[in-house]
Amino acid sequence: MSHGKADPQGGTWLELPAAYWPAERTSELSAWTAHTPFAMWLVMAMRPAMIVELGTHAGVSFAAFCQAVAALDLPTRCAAVDTWRGDEHTAGSAASYASDVYSELHAWLAARYGQFSGLVRSTFDDARPRFLDGTVDILHIDGFHTYDAVRHDFETWQSALSASGVVLFHDTAVRTGTFGVWRLWEELVGRYPSFSFEHGHGLGVLCVGCSPTPALAWLTGLRERGEIERVRTHFAGLGRLAQVHSDLIAERAAMLGSISWRVTAPLRRTARWLRLVPRRFYSAGSTRGL
Numbered sequence: 001m002s003h004g005k006a007d008p009q010g011g012t013w014l015e016l017p018a019a020y021w022p023a024e025r026t027s028e029l030s031a032w033t034a035h036t037p038f039a040m041w042l043v044m045a046m047r048p049a050m051i052v053e054l055g056t057h058a059g060v061s062f063a064a065f066c067q068a069v070a071a072l073d074l075p076t077r078c079a080a081v082d083t084w085r086g087d088e089h090t091a092g093s094a095a096s097y098a099s100d101v102y103s104e105l106h107a108w109l110a111a112r113y114g115q116f117s118g119l120v121r122s123t124f125d126d127a128r129p130r131f132l133d134g135t136v137d138i139l140h141i142d143g144f145h146t147y148d149a150v151r152h153d154f155e156t157w158q159s160a161l162s163a164s165g166v167v168l169f170h171d172t173a174v175r176t177g178t179f180g181v182w183r184l185w186e187e188l189v190g191r192y193p194s195f196s197f198e199h200g201h202g203l204g205v206l207c208v209g210c211s212p213t214p215a216l217a218w219l220t221g222l223r224e225r226g227e228i229e230r231v232r233t234h235f236a237g238l239g240r241l242a243q244v245h246s247d248l249i250a251e252r253a254a255m256l257g258s259i260s261w262r263v264t265a266p267l268r269r270t271a272r273w274l275r276l277v278p279r280r281f282y283s284a285g286s287t288r289g290l
Contacts, residue, residue: 013215014231018044018068019238022245025063025108032142032170034200034239036064041235042205043068045215046166048076048137054124054153055143056080059105061170065138066113078117081127082143124153128160136160142170147180154184158208165209166216173202193220195228199236 019041026033043051043065051069053062062080069076084102102121109117120127124143139161141153154167161167172185185204188194193207193216207220222228 013045013218014234016041016044016215018071019235021067021071023060023064023242024067024112025058025060026242026245027058027060030058030060031201032061032064033243034236035170035197035203036060036242037238038197038203038235039064040068040071042138042166042168043074043076044072046137046164046213047072047074048164049162050131050136051076051078051138051140052131052136052157052160053078053080053140053142054082054157055141056082056084056105056119057142058101059109061140061142062117063109065140066109066117069116070113076116078113079120079131080117081120081122081124083123084121125156128156131160133159134162137162137164138166138168140168140170142168145171145174145179145181147183150181151184154188161208163209163211164213164216165207166212167204167206167208169204169206171201172196172204173198193217195219195222195231197232197235199232199239 019037021037021040023033023036023040026036039061051065053065056062059080062078066078069078102119106119109119120130136157139157141150141157143149143153150169158167169181169185171179171181173182175182181204182202185196188206189196189204193212195205197203197205205216205219207216212220219231222231
């Protein structure tokens with residue numbers, strides 16, 4: 001079940017402030033960076049009791065959920081399930097799934113959100129018995145992206161969803177290779193209220209529960225093309241800003257790690273010191289020197 005009072009309904013749902021919060025954890029390699037504004041909006045709109053993510057990689061999406069939970073001081077529990085071994089659809093090489101990826105993410109989350117979040121290093125099937133039926137409010141499926149795999153994950157975890165349960169499917173706009181999320185998505189939208197974003201490789205929002213929260217009822221109930229595009233444009237724009245923010249962080253990290261940046265550090269320190277010296281010091285010194 002969801003916690004908290006309902007926020008204003010109608011078009012004002014679009015202006016929930018959580019969507020404007022800069023993500024604390026980003027990656028220039030993750031298409032999910034573009035959806036972090038919606039992830040935080042969703043947490044504020046739903047105030048969920050339980051969030052479960054299937055497929056976490058470097059943790060960009062999971063960290064966004066956790067960030068919103070902490071900022072809103074919600075009694076939400078968050079769990080991320082992954083083997084941290086990767087698959088053929090994972091960005092980067094298999095080496096990126098070395099144990100240090102899991103260890104780094106675990107340490108990062110523990111330092112910030114350890115009191116309510118946890119990583120479950122397991123297959124999705126093996127992790128399913130850990131979660132009671134009817135307890136998960138937000139289920140994010142982002143594992144192996146073939147049609148058979150994502151359908152299996154959805155059917156296996158569907159019973160875990162609460163009465164207000166929502167499922168997020170990433171990569172609904174990818175139709176290359178063996179990606180098959182789009183096929184399952186096209187089947188499900190005829191059975192459940194839904195909304196889809198086209199940016200960031202696509203994100204499908206599916207209201208599986210029989211009693212969606214007011215915000216999700218509004219979102220998935222949009223029918224006018226103009227209103228649908230207004231919402232898509234709004235979050236696509238915020239997604240672009242999130243991506244720019246991520247790129248700047250990556251560029252700054254690369255710059256700080258470069259040899260030239262380290263070599264010129266003394267010069268920058270001297271320049272900062274000179275800017276702090278009162279202008280009259282120079283004036284007095286130049287007068288005495290005449």
